[in-house]
Amino acid sequence: MVEAGEITPMDYWLVRLAFNLLGYATIFVPGYMMIRYLRKIRYDETAGPGFFQQLAKLCVFGKENEHQVDTGSPAKKGDSGGFSESAGLLVFCFLGLQGSYLTWGLLQERIMTFEYGETANGQGEKFKNSTFLVFINRILAFMIGVIVLFLKQQPPHTAPLFKYSFSSFSNIMSSWFQYEALKFVSFPTQVLAKASKVIPVMLMGKVVSKRTYEYHEYLTALMISFGVGVFLMTSQDVTHDSGRTTTISGVIMLVGYMSFDSFTSNWQGELFRKYKMSSIQMMVGVNMFSCMLTSVALIEQGGFVECVAFMFTHPTFVVHAVILSICSACGQLFIFYTIEKFGAVTFTIIMTLRQAFAIMLSCIFYGHPLTLLGIVGVLIVFIALFLRIYANQRARAVKLAREAAERSSANV
Structure with a gap:
C-alpha cells in the first residue's frame, strides 16, 4: 500500500516516459509491419468489397488513386x-x-x-x-x-x-x-x-x-x-x-x-x-x-x-x-x-x-x-x-x- 506523498518508481519521469513509449510501441510496431506488408503485396489492387478489407485499404492507402491530388504549389494562406x-x-x-x-x-x-485536499491541519496530494x-x-x-x-x-x-x-x-x-x-x-x-x-x-x-x-x-x-x-x-x-x-x-x-x-x-x-x-x-x-x-x-x-x-x-x-x-x-x-x-x-x-x-x-x-x-x-x-x-x-x-x-x- 502506497502512502500519500510517498515516492514510487513511477514518480520518476524517465520511468513514466519509458512505460508510455512501450505502450505506444505495442501499436506502432505491429502497425508498421502490417502497413509494410500490405504495401508490398499491393493490397489496394486485390482488396475485396468487405468492410474490413476496405477499412484496411483506407488506413494504409487512402483514396489517392481515386482522387487526383494537386501537389503543386499551395495557395497563399489567407488569400481567399x-x-x-x-x-x-x-x-x-x-x-x-x-x-x-x-x-x-x-x-x-x-x-x-x-x-488537492490540502487543509489547515493536513497535507493534500498533487495529481501526477x-x-x-x-x-x-x-x-x-x-x-x-x-x-x-x-x-x-x-x-x-x-x-x-x-x-x-x-x-x-x-x-x-x-x-x-x-x-x-x-x-x-x-x-x-x-x-x-x-x-x-x-x-x-x-x-x-x-x-x-x-x-x-x-x-x-x-x-x-x-x-x-x-x-x-x-x-x-x-x-x-x-x-x-x-x-x-x-x-x-x-x-x-x-x-x-x-x-x-x-x-x-x-x-x-x-x-x-x-x-x-x-x-x-x-x-x-x-x-x-x-x-x-x-x-x-x-x-x-x-x-x-x-x-x-x-x-x-x-x-x-x-x-x-x-x-x-x-x-x-x-x-x-x-x-x-x-x-x-x-x-x-x-x-x-x-x-x-x-x-x-x-x-x-x-x-x-x-x-x-x-x-x-x-x-x-x-x-x-x-x-x-x-x-x-x-x-x-x-x-x-x-x-x-x-x-x-x-x-x-x-x-x-
Whole structure:
C-alpha cells in the first residue's frame, strides 16, 4: 500500500516516459509491419468489397488513386478573400485561440502545481498522471470532431489514415512534456521556452515542408521571442512553489516539448497542402490515434484505476479536468482551422502572444506586480507583429503589381 506523498518508481519521469513509449510501441510496431506488408503485396489492387478489407485499404492507402491530388504549389494562406475579410478571419482565430488556451493554461497550472485536499491541519496530494490529462483532452476533442464531421459536409478524404499517427504521436508527446515540465521548472521558465519556439517551428518548416522565409520573418520572430523573454524574465515567479529552480530534467522536458510541437504543426500543414482535407477531418484523424495511444498506455500501467480513485477523492479535480478538456477541444478546432487558413508560423505567432497574456493573467490572479521592463517587452512583441503584417502586405502588393505588369506585357 502506497502512502500519500510517498515516492514510487513511477514518480520518476524517465520511468513514466519509458512505460508510455512501450505502450505506444505495442501499436506502432505491429502497425508498421502490417502497413509494410500490405504495401508490398499491393493490397489496394486485390482488396475485396468487405468492410474490413476496405477499412484496411483506407488506413494504409487512402483514396489517392481515386482522387487526383494537386501537389503543386499551395495557395497563399489567407488569400481567399480581400484584406478586410482575411483580417476579420485572423481576428476570429486569434480571439478563439486566446480564450481557449488562456483558460486552459490557468487550469493546467492549477492542476499540476497545487495540491488537492490540502487543509489547515493536513497535507493534500498533487495529481501526477500527465498521460490521463492528455487522454481526457483528446477523447472529448475526438467526440466533438465526429459530431461536426457528420453535421457539416466535408471534402472527399484521400489521405491514408496512418499518416495522422505521426502528428498524433508528436502531439501527445509535446503535451506530456508540457505537463511534466511544471513538476521541474517554474511557470515563467516554461512559458519563456514556449514563447521562443517560433524559430524552431520555422526551422522545422524548412525540413518538413521545404519552406523558405523572408528576412523580415526571421527578424520579427527574433523580436517576438526577445520581447516575450524580457517580459517573462523580469516578472516574478507565479508558480505555487516559488523556491523551485530549473533542473536538467526540466530543460529536457522543455526541449522535448518544443521539438515535438514544432514537428506537429509543420506535419499537419504538409498534410493540408498535399491532401486538401478539412480541419475537422484533421482533428478527428489525429485525435482518433491520440485516444488509441494514450488509452493503451494507461491500461498497461493501471493509470485509469489510479486516476478514477483520485477523482472520487477530490471532486474539485473533476470540475477542473472537465473545463480543461472543453477548452482543449475548442482550442483544437481553432488550431487546425488557423493552420489550414494561415499556416504554421502565423499560428505560432498567435500562440506566442498568448504566453505574454498568460503571465499577465497569472499576475492578476496571484497578485504579482508588473515591472517597467516587462511592459517594454510586451510593446516589443506588438511592434514586431505590426512590422510583420506591414512587411507581408507590402510584399503581397509588390507581387500583385509584378503579376499585373507581366500580364500586360504578355497581352502586348
